[in-house]
Amino acid sequence: MSRIGKKPVDLPQGVTAQLAGQTVKVKGPKGELSFTCPDDVVVKVDGNVIKIDPRDQGKRARSMWGMARTRVSNLAVGVTKGFEKKLEITGVGYRAAAQGKVLNLALGYSHDINYPVPNGITIATPKPTEIIISGIDKQQVGQVAAEIRDFRGPEPYKGKGVRYEGEFIFRKEGKKK
Numbered sequence: 001m002s003r004i005g006k007k008p009v010d011l012p013q014g015v016t017a018q019l020a021g022q023t024v025k026v027k028g029p030k031g032e033l034s035f036t037c038p039d040d041v042v043v044k045v046d047g048n049v050i051k052i053d054p055r056d057q058g059k060r061a062r063s064m065w066g067m068a069r070t071r072v073s074n075l076a077v078g079v080t081k082g083f084e085k086k087l088e089i090t091g092v093g094y095r096a097a098a099q100g101k102v103l104n105l106a107l108g109y110s111h112d113i114n115y116p117v118p119n120g121i122t123i124a125t126p127k128p129t130e131i132i133i134s135g136i137d138k139q140q141v142g143q144v145a146a147e148i149r150d151f152r153g154p155e156p157y158k159g160k161g162v163r164y165e166g167e168f169i170f171r172k173e174g175k176k177k
Contacts, residue, residue: 005065009050009073012080019045024072028079030136031120035071040064043072050076078136085145087131091160094152095128103131107152107162115148131162 011017015028024043025034037043037052040061044051052069054061077083089096089107097104103123105113117123121135121144131148135141145164154161156172163169 003066005052005054005062005069007069009052009069009076011048011050011076015048015076015079017045017048017050017076019043024050024075026072026075026079028076030079030082033075033078033137035068035075037068037072038064041068043068074138078138082134082136083138083141084132084134085141086165087133087145087148087162088165089129089131089162090154091152091158094160094162096125096131097128098123098125098131103148105148105151108160109152113151115151118144 011026012028015026018025018027022037022039022043023034024037024045025032040055040058041064042053042055044053050072052065052072054065091108093106094108095106101117103115103117103125105115107113118140120137120140121133124132124134126132133141133145133148135144149162149164152161154163154167154169156170157174159169159171
């Protein structure tokens with residue numbers, strides 16, 4: 001039995017939820033988000049509480065139960081607080097600069113990388129070696145962070161590259177003579 005799915009989603013003050021079929025729309029001070037729940041779960045909106053239950057006791061229904069509850073909870077958090085990911089850049093000459101809707105990255109290639117910032121995402125660079133990605137959609141914030149990290153992931157010998165804040169890079173020993 002899903003311990004996450006059993007908990008109802010409490011909506012904070014100033015947040016409203018609407019249910020249209022299996023689609024949950026949540027509106028708050030930062031914007032509006034929606035999520036279409038799978039047919040294996042039953043969604044009920046009761047005032048400022050959203051309750052999700054499995055349609056039956058099959059394996060797929062129980063699997064979707066906790067996932068659907070977490071996704072709906074992320075909607076409520078996103079429209080009130082928002083989400084944020086921080087990236088750190090390590091390496092000589094590696095830097096980042098946010099210029100309007102484009103993130104300019106110098107990551108040791110023969111050319112600079114210009115990453116267009118998607119709608120709904122804000123990118124800030126307080127230092128040339130730090131990138132802060134923020135937005136209301138948790139999935140989109142994580143996807144943008146992963147795409148930026150993929151341009152030059154951290155390498156195991158010197159640790160150079162783009163990594164998440166606090167990420168541990170397992171270091172390898174170099175060649176022996």
